Amino acid sequence: xxxxxxxxxxxxxxxxxxxxxxxxTLHLAAMxxxxxxxxxxxxxxxxxxxxxxxxxxxxRVLPAATAATVSLGVAPLLFLQLVYPRQVYAAAIVSGWFxxxxxxxxxxxxxxxxxxxxxxxxxxxxxxxxLALAALGLLYTSLVYSSVFALAEQPDLLxxxxxxxxxxxxxxxxxxxxxxxxLHMLLGALTVGGFFVSLLGRHSSAMAATGRAAFVGGMAAAxxxxxxxxxxxxxxxxxxMRTPAMPALVVALxLALAALHFHSRKxxxxxxxxxxxxxxxxxxxxxxxxxxxxxxxxxxxxxxxAPQWSPFLLFLVCFMLMLVVLVWMARLxxxxxxxxx
Amino acid sequence: MxxxxxxxxxxxxxxxxxxxxxxxxxxxxxxxGGLYLVVNEQQARRDGDMDRLAFxxxxxxxxxxxxxxxxxxxxxxxxxxxxxxxPAATEALIHNYVWGWATEWTFFVVEIAAAMLYFYGWKRLxxxxxxxxxxxYFGAAWLSLVVINGILTFMLTPGRxxxxxxxxxxxxxxxxxxxxxxxxxxxxxxxxxxxxxVASRLEAGDFKARIVxxxxxxxxxxLVVTALAQAWYWKAIPVAVTAKALESMPTPLRAIVLSLWLxxxxxxxxxxxxxxxxxRFGTLAALGFMALGMAWFGAFEWSRxxxxxxxxxxxxxxxxxxxxxxxxxxxxxxxxxxxxxRTGDDGADLFRHACRSCHTLDGYKALxxxxxxxxxxxxxxLIQGAHLLRGNMPPxxxxxxxxxxxxxxxxxxxxxxxxxxxxKVDGLALGRRAYDLRCGKCHxxxxxxxxxxxxxxxxAEDLSGMLxxxxxxxxxxxxxxxxxxxxxxxxxxxxxxxxxxxx
Numbered sequence: 001x002x003x004x005x006x007x008x009x010x011x012x013x014x015x016x017x018x019x020x021x022x023x024x025t026l027h028l029a030a031m032x033x034x035x036x037x038x039x040x041x042x043x044x045x046x047x048x049x050x051x052x053x054x055x056x057x058x059x060r061v062l063p064a065a066t067a068a069t070v071s072l073g074v075a076p077l078l079f080l081q082l083v084y085p086r087q088v089y090a091a092a093i094v095s096g097w098f099x100x101x102x103x104x105x106x107x108x109x110x111x112x113x114x115x116x117x118x119x120x121x122x123x124x125x126x127x128x129x130x131l132a133l134a135a136l137g138l139l140y141t142s143l144v145y146s147s148v149f150a151l152a153e154q155p156d157l158l159x160x161x162x163x164x165x166x167x168x169x170x171x172x173x174x175x176x177x178x179x180x181x182x183l184h185m186l187l188g189a190l191t192v193g194g195f196f197v198s199l200l201g202r203h204s205s206a207m208a209a210t211g212r213a214a215f216v217g218g219m220a221a222a223x224x225x226x227x228x229x230x231x232x233x234x235x236x237x238x239x240x241m242r243t244p245a246m247p248a249l250v251v252a253l254x255l256a257l258a259a260l261h262f263h264s265r266k267x268x269x270x271x272x273x274x275x276x277x278x279x280x281x282x283x284x285x286x287x288x289x290x291x292x293x294x295x296x297x298x299x300x301x302x303x304x305x306a307p308q309w310s311p312f313l314l315f316l317v318c319f320m321l322m323l324v325v326l327v328w329m330a331r332l333x334x335x336x337x338x339x340x341x
Numbered sequence: 342m343x344x345x346x347x348x349x350x351x352x353x354x355x356x357x358x359x360x361x362x363x364x365x366x367x368x369x370x371x372x373x374g375g376l377y378l379v380v381n382e383q384q385a386r387r388d389g390d391m392d393r394l395a396f397x398x399x400x401x402x403x404x405x406x407x408x409x410x411x412x413x414x415x416x417x418x419x420x421x422x423x424x425x426x427x428p429a430a431t432e433a434l435i436h437n438y439v440w441g442w443a444t445e446w447t448f449f450v451v452e453i454a455a456a457m458l459y460f461y462g463w464k465r466l467x468x469x470x471x472x473x474x475x476x477x478y479f480g481a482a483w484l485s486l487v488v489i490n491g492i493l494t495f496m497l498t499p500g501r502x503x504x505x506x507x508x509x510x511x512x513x514x515x516x517x518x519x520x521x522x523x524x525x526x527x528x529x530x531x532x533x534x535x536x537x538x539v540a541s542r543l544e545a546g547d548f549k550a551r552i553v554x555x556x557x558x559x560x561x562x563x564l565v566v567t568a569l570a571q572a573w574y575w576k577a578i579p580v581a582v583t584a585k586a587l588e589s590m591p592t593p594l595r596a597i598v599l600s601l602w603l604x605x606x607x608x609x610x611x612x613x614x615x616x617x618x619x620x621r622f623g624t625l626a627a628l629g630f631m632a633l634g635m636a637w638f639g640a641f642e643w644s645r646x647x648x649x650x651x652x653x654x655x656x657x658x659x660x661x662x663x664x665x666x667x668x669x670x671x672x673x674x675x676x677x678x679x680x681x682x683r684t685g686d687d688g689a690d691l692f693r694h695a696c697r698s699c700h701t702l703d704g705y706k707a708l709x710x711x712x713x714x715x716x717x718x719x720x721x722x723l724i725q726g727a728h729l730l731r732g733n734m735p736p737x738x739x740x741x742x743x744x745x746x747x748x749x750x751x752x753x754x755x756x757x758x759x760x761x762x763x764x765k766v767d768g769l770a771l772g773r774r775a776y777d778l779r780c781g782k783c784h785x786x787x788x789x790x791x792x793x794x795x796x797x798x799x800x801a802e803d804l805s806g807m808l809x810x811x812x813x814x815x816x817x818x819x820x821x822x823x824x825x826x827x828x829x830x831x832x833x834x835x836x837x838x839x840x841x842x843x844x
Binding site (some may be wrong): 001002003004005006007008009010011013017063064067070071072073074075077078079081082085086088089092093094096097099100102103106107110111114158159162163166167168185207243308310311312314315318319321325326332 | 343344345346347348349360364409410411413414415417418420421422424425429431432434435437438439441442443444447448449450451453454455457458460461465466470473474477481502503504505506508509530534656657664665666684685693707840
């Protein structure tokens with residue numbers, strides 16, 4: 001009996017890639033609202049810039065933002081593992097303990113958010129200690145993700161590190177390859193978090209000012225860190241410049257400026273849309289850069305494609321249903337008067 | 342073979358169990374608890390029972406904290422840990438079932454969103470809207486089980502997928518339906534047990550008695566459904582799998598027997614509670630029932646995992662990640678050329694990829710104590726005949742030279758002193774140690790491969806002669822390579838076994 005071969009991709013690559021980039025953008029948007037928002041709230045709390053009901057209301061949103069971040073993080077990880085299992089698992093195994101500890105860090109952050117939320121509701125005070133604990137959990141997660149995913153793109157380094165240490169206690173030592181990338185992500189999170197804060201605090205001058213400052217300042221700093229990161233690409237820079245990622249970078253930057261423009265006019269819907277599309281552009285560039293860095297050891301086109309259309313159709317129907325149900329539930333929750341009427 | 346090996350000391354089985362067992366408890370509760378909440382809320386609203394509604398609101402907070410945070414995150418944790426411990430199997434599963442998992446993700450997102458809105462909506466929403474969210478939550482949670490159950494059962498009984506590679510044939514495999522009914526029963530049972538735990542903290546009185554009786558009813562109904570489905574599940578497993586387990590794997594069989602006793606104890610305990618003391622039902626008893634329920638479910642999951650041996654994907658991939666389809670290549674070219682991540686120590690690399698998925702040196706299923714006192718030739722024989730050993734081990738698929746490298750690696754790390762010195766024993770006690778080392782790895786007393794009866798009436802000379810020609814007895818028996826003192830003690834011990842003596 002000839003056993004089935006599992007080395008295949010069960011949908012056209014463009015479809016899998018699109019789904020991966022789209023779901024990763026959604027995850028990054030939610031994560032940035034959460035992580036950036038937490039850092040801003042913490043900073044504002046320490047400097048006593050905003051407190052009272054505004055701060056309480058904001059903190060009470062954070063558990064939901066965590067739920068969204070976690071839920072939306074599952075799909076891109078799935079699609080990533082589908083296409084790049086050899087790279088992703090290998091890097092995760094070499095840093096096994098750090099990777100696994102992410103679960104503990106996120107659980108800690110999640111419970112800290114809930115606790116802070118309940119406490120704020122009960123006492124009217126925001127616990128900066130709990131916010132700091134949650135921020136630490138998220139900070140750890142961000143560092144591990146940057147370290148592991150950067151390592152996944154360095155197969156030679158990966159082999160060398162494993163040959164020396166198989167215990168799973170290996171931290172990616174090539175900080176130069178991912179330090180600025182991590183900083184760019186952190187500043188990007190502050191940018192999106194700033195937008196989130198200013199959106200939720202649009203009726204509070206203190207909160208809106210804090211959010212606006214983080215939005216504008218974060219964006220400028222993120223752009224600077226991003227350009228510096230490009231300069232560290234060394235031999236990968238030239239091939240990267242020849243890819244469609246460069247036009248995408250220009251479009252993403254223009255979209256970011258458009259987001260600033262609309263934000264200054266308090267047109268939050270348009271600003272948010274431009275910001276989301278700008279993040280999508282960054283995610284696309286990240287995807288192209290991964291392929292550039294893996295050239296020579298991995299070829300996306302080498303995958304055998306054997307579509308499973310009926311299971312895919314089931315997923316598509318369920319995905320559409322999911323969107324409909326989410327919108328319907330949100331309307332039910334946020335406009336309860338309509339329901340009672 | 343394409344991945345590095347995470348050489349951590351805890352042992353893969355233990356690490357997996359820590360995360361997976363916790364997650365399955367919480368995830369099943371997440372489904373059953375959702376049904377419990379919404380059904381009871383419907384009844385309470387219909388009856389205008391405000392006390393019960395207050396209890397349900399309290400329960401929903403506990404429910405949200407457990408399921409939304411620990412449940413969701415340990416689910417992601419399973420993703421993390423299977424990628425670390427069994428990357429090849431995870432890769433195979435993802436390539437075959439990515440759309441199954443993606444579909445399950447859509448239910449997961451709805452489940453999480455609905456749970457949050459339900460929890461925060463007690464005061465904010467109308468009764469109808471709140472109940473609708475509750476039903477959406479339960480529906481999405483159960484549908485996620487419907488999907489994941491297909492992938493989970495596929496691992497034990499892939500059915501016709503092995504011939505066709507067809508998604509649906511693998512998904513709706515022989516154990517799909519009994520497993521779905523069984524797990525649904527578990528969801529209901531756990532919902533009852535968790536409700537009992539929350540109810541145990543209520544003040545003694547009629548209201549508490551009512552809640553306790555009702556929660557106990559859920560636990561018992563779930564238990565009955567589960568018990569019936571477990572019998573169906575066992576029948577649905579191909580005879581070849583169960584027969585092999587019955588022959589050489591006492592562990593899963595013990596787990597199944599244990600699970601039946603635990604289920605009976607739980608059912609009897611909960612029924613006794615309902616009849617005797619529903620008003621004064623305490624937290625300690627609730628925790629006891631919860632522990633019993635979890636132990637029962639844990640025993641079931643343990644037996645399910647064990648039955649799959651020597652495979653991680655039955656008939657397709659061995660527990661150490663070696664693909665069945667690649668057997669001929671491994672035997673021809675060896676393991677080493679297939680190992681992508683090498684350390685420079687071939688014996689260690691081979692040991693990791695061939696053995697370490699299940700065994701550690703000092704911890705879980707430790708080899709150092711199991712091989713203490715063994716000589717190199719005997720260790721080599723064990724490696725080459727691994728598939729004949731008790732416990733349904735995968736065959737060693739590498740070359741003879743590679744088997745020697747593993748034998749060297751193990752021999753260098755084990756205690757070479759005589760058994761008498763290692764264990765400070767002599768006489769029959771030494772004989773028993775020698776039996777455990779030299780014979781018991783296949784012929785465990787009391788199992789299907791127990792040969793004690795064949796020893797009846799044999800003299801010491803006969804038994805010593807049998808040891809001399811052990812290698813020619815067939816069925817992969819290794820030559821007897823122990824020293825003279827060990828041999829003498831072993832012969833004496835074999836005589837006691839032949840006379841019906843207890844080991």
